[in-house]
Amino acid sequence: MDVKLGVDVAGMALKNPLIAASGTFGYGVEYESLMDLGLLGGIVSKGLYLEPRLGNPTPRIVETPAGLLNAIGLQGVGVRAFVADVLPRLTKHDTALLVNVCGDTVEEYAEVSRILDGAPGVTGLEINISCPNVKKGGMAFGGDPRMTFEVVDAVRKATRLPVIPKLSPNVGDITIFARACEEAGADALSCVNTLLGLVIDVESRRPRLAFGTGGLSGPAIRPVAVRMTWQAARAVRIPVLGIGGIATANDVLEFLIAGARAVQIGTANFVDPGLYERVLTDLRAYLERHGLTDINQVVGTLEYPGDAERERRG
Amino acid sequence: MARNRDIPLVRREALDGAYVLLTFRHPEIAHEARAGQFVMIKAGISAEPPLRRPFSIMSVAPEREEFTLFLKAIGQGTRRLAAMDVGDLAQCLGPLGQPFVAPPEGSEALMVAGGYGIAPFLMLSRQLQASGGAGRVFYGGRSAGDVQLRSPFEHLGATLVVATEDGSLGVTGRVTAPLEAYLDAAAPKAVLYACGPDAMLHAVASLAERRGLPCQVSLDPWMGCGIGTCLGCVVWIQKPGEARPKYRCACTEGPVFDSRHVVWT
Numbered sequence: 066m067d068v069k070l071g072v073d074v075a076g077m078a079l080k081n082p083l084i085a086a087s088g089t090f091g092y093g094v095e096y097e098s099l100m101d102l103g104l105l106g107g108i109v110s111k112g113l114y115l116e117p118r119l120g121n122p123t124p125r126i127v128e129t130p131a132g133l134l135n136a137i138g139l140q141g142v143g144v145r146a147f148v149a150d151v152l153p154r155l156t157k158h159d160t161a162l163l164v165n166v167c168g169d170t171v172e173e174y175a176e177v178s179r180i181l182d183g184a185p186g187v188t189g190l191e192i193n194i195s196c197p198n199v200k201k202g203g204m205a206f207g208g209d210p211r212m213t214f215e216v217v218d219a220v221r222k223a224t225r226l227p228v229i230p231k232l233s234p235n236v237g238d239i240t241i242f243a244r245a246c247e248e249a250g251a252d253a254l255s256c257v258n259t260l261l262g263l264v265i266d267v268e269s270r271r272p273r274l275a276f277g278t279g280g281l282s283g284p285a286i287r288p289v290a291v292r293m294t295w296q297a298a299r300a301v302r303i304p305v306l307g308i309g310g311i312a313t314a315n316d317v318l319e320f321l322i323a324g325a326r327a328v329q330i331g332t333a334n335f336v337d338p339g340l341y342e343r344v345l346t347d348l349r350a351y352l353e354r355h356g357l358t359d360i361n362q363v364v365g366t367l368e369y370p371g372d373a374e375r376e377r378r379g
Numbered sequence: 380m381a382r383n384r385d386i387p388l389v390r391r392e393a394l395d396g397a398y399v400l401l402t403f404r405h406p407e408i409a410h411e412a413r414a415g416q417f418v419m420i421k422a423g424i425s426a427e428p429p430l431r432r433p434f435s436i437m438s439v440a441p442e443r444e445e446f447t448l449f450l451k452a453i454g455q456g457t458r459r460l461a462a463m464d465v466g467d468l469a470q471c472l473g474p475l476g477q478p479f480v481a482p483p484e485g486s487e488a489l490m491v492a493g494g495y496g497i498a499p500f501l502m503l504s505r506q507l508q509a510s511g512g513a514g515r516v517f518y519g520g521r522s523a524g525d526v527q528l529r530s531p532f533e534h535l536g537a538t539l540v541v542a543t544e545d546g547s548l549g550v551t552g553r554v555t556a557p558l559e560a561y562l563d564a565a566a567p568k569a570v571l572y573a574c575g576p577d578a579m580l581h582a583v584a585s586l587a588e589r590r591g592l593p594c595q596v597s598l599d600p601w602m603g604c605g606i607g608t609c610l611g612c613v614v615w616i617q618k619p620g621e622a623r624p625k626y627r628c629a630c631t632e633g634p635v636f637d638s639r640h641v642v643w644t
Binding site for chain 1: 607
């Protein structure tokens with residue numbers, strides 16, 4: 066039986082629901098020799114500002130139980146070098162290319178978006194309003210619904226490309242931010258960025274990361290991310306991309322069932338570049354085992370217990 | 380070209396203490412690896428610990444498509460590798476990174492190792508021997524148990540000088556002492572190669588600088604991916620002609636760097 070894995074997100078036709086997450090896949094070209102990039106539904110580039118960025122001092126990463134705490138600080142080549150040097154190499158691969166847009170100011174987000182709007186080969190823009198590892202911008206925008214609206218609104222006016230804000234999990238109620246993005250004209254949501262964390266070296270009594278706090282990713286955050294994806298997907302009409310600790314087909318399915326239209330795979334890219342092939346095989350097997358023909362039949366099918374059932378006493 | 384494979388452990392030889400020799404089958408690594416290159420490897424496919432670990436390749440046997448790692452089980456990742464049984468699978472990507480550059484003709488290779496930093500120098504010694512050159516290995520550790528990888532060098536006929544800080548084997552003191560004594564006595568035309576703890580690398584680099592000798596160091600920062608995407612392993616490097624240092628990935632532009640280009644912090 067032939068099953069359909071293609072999904073449509075905000076007008077982007079993806080060949081399957083697996084997208085490589087920003088900051089975990091470089092600019093894509095790093096993986097060219099290790100895998101067929103055409104296997105992927107899409108790639109989200111490392112975050113880009115107008116100018117090149119040095120990033121944070123080292124140490125920048127530390128392993129945690131089932132996770133990774135990082136404070137890279139958006140080291141990058143800048144949007145112009147990306148368009149001139151990287152994009153032409155990437156467009157030869159048969160996969161959707163999303164670019165992660167950063168800014169210290171609302172105007173910078175808009176300017177980076179304008180530059181990418183005219184760049185051939187770009188499929189969509191992911192708006193980074195949730196990086197915990199920069200002093201300006203980043204989470205400062207994604208932690209305030211009015212600022213979230215302003216950034217998304219400015220980007221919306223700067224481009225015709227699909228606009229996909231990446232939400233922070235470091236908020237009390239993600240639905241407020243999801244709605245703010247929808248009202249500002251977002252086409253989809255990425256849900257979620259890393260959780261703010263801190264690892265301490267007890268000998269020196271200092272943080273293990275030079276920046277201090279960092280963003281937690283990997284399987285450790287998956288239940289939190291699935292819950293937030295589920296909440297966001299119920300709060301808005303635009304599609305949601307689920308992100309957080311995905312490494313297997315089972316993980317993908319959790320997010321899809323919770324309501325995500327597609328997913329992004331992040332930290333697992335560091336661990337196993339061979340995972341896409343395996344996950345796609347396992348997704349097909351799941352659909353066949355459940356007598357389904359289309360991955361979209363799984364989306365949003367969570368049978369969540371009603372209040373009466375949740376409160377029923379044995 | 381680096382290749383990602385699930386590979387079987389084919390041989391395991393436990394040494395004293397936490398040290399172990401692990402031999403795996405991986406055709407690309409066995410055929411293409413050069414001394415100084417490394418692999419990213421993790422035992423099994425469990426979620427814990429999450430990341431692969433980088434290890435210098437100690438030796439290769441192309442005819443059997445095998446390579447061998449020499450490691451010390453000190454953390455979660457190394458302990459799981461050391462506990463593997465023959466036939467168990469590991470996830471492995473390699474060969475990765477930039478290798479050591481051979482010394483110019485007429486120059487002696489002086490290899491300086493601290494503890495498990497000895498691993499790449501067995502491969503380098505074999506390469507040097509294959510091309511008709513020779514080398515001298517200075518091998519230091521805290522005590523005799525930390526300088527166990529000696530017989531393969533003796534087997535090769537390489538000159539091996541051992542130093543232990545507690546004096547339990549060889550010269551008493553740090554490994555840089557016999558190195559310095561040799562440089563004083565022989566004043567050789569030489570290239571220094573160093574792999575080991577940061578403090579030792581820095582000491583060897585300073586020594587090389589003072590003596591006007593070229594020196595290549597193999598750096599070992601925390602690595603996430605091994606292929607230049609996580610940007611976790613960046614080190615400050617300033618090459619000739621550059622106005623200021625740049626963060627460069629130790630995994631792709633290293634781990635071997637010209638010591639004069641390293642900004643020691």
